[in-house]
Amino acid sequence: MDRAQLADFLRTRREALQPEDVGLPRGPRRRTRGLRREEAAMLSGMSTDYYSRLEQQRGPQPSEPMLAAIARGLHLTLAERDHLFRIAGHNTPSRPGALRSDHITPGLMRILGRLNDTPAQVISDVAETLMQTPVATALLGDQTQYTGPERSLIYRWFTDPDARLLYPEEDHPLHSRFFTAELRASYSRQGAGGRAEELAGLLQDRSEEFAELWSTHEIGVPRVDPKRIRHPELGVLNLQCQVLLDPEQYQALLVYTAIPGSEDDDKLRMLPVLGTRAAGT
Secondary structure (H helix, E strand, O other): OOHHHHHHHHHHHHHHOOHHHHOOOOOOOOOOOOOOHHHHHHHHOOOHHHHHHHHOOOOOOOOHHHHHHHHHHOOOOHHHHHHHHHHOOOOOOOOOOHHHOOOOOHHHHHHHHOOOOOOEEEEOOOOEEEEEOHHHHHHHOOOOOOOHHHHEHHHHHHHOHHHHHHOOHHHHHHHHHHHHHHHHHHHHHHOOOOHHHHHHHHHHHHOHHHHHHHHHOOOOOOOOOOEEEEEOOOEEEEEEEEEEEEOOOOEEEEEEEOOOOOHHHHHHHHHHHHOOOOOOO
């Protein structure tokens, strides 16, 4: 671990970010060049003291999860993230092709940072939620909490009945077809040995419904539109789901909107007041 290089790199990356880049207000009295340390710590999900000690060459060697959190918080590119891991004394995260990285590109991070009052989330190509806005957590539940194959909504859809509570029952058959076709498309992009192949193998053993749908080899099944989402307090919301694809990472930014002035739009505006819902409710 090169403490001096680590401290210098963190400081320069922090100072290169502007509040507007991460969805923070600038404020009239800001004198700091770039972000403050406490802002970088908050974006990285750690205490200001811990982050400050790293910049002051006093901190312990950060773990790989800590480094990944810092990379997201400071909006690092993949090359910068790998550099961060190396100077902190770790091997760089494996990247058998750009498809397999969970690292969110700075462009998507900047867009997500400007959507704090909108339900939006970034997902991987196997439907693993990598990051959500607070309003998305209020609408959909915290979908970043899962580990292992449960990280994938596709896996949970076919193995956990609670995952289906998010959508009205009459929409379930089309969702099942869509999720299966999406996993098939990811499988063809990743090739053998990828996460999509692993998930498909698990699901064929654990879900008769998935195994039957997988055998049909459907591709290009359309999304349910509008997307109807069940909320435990607001009832069913009819929403449009806009999708922005990152071709480098094969990640997608999903943004949920409603027709302005509609009852569904009024419900969306109530989400920040209601706060986070439990996943699977």
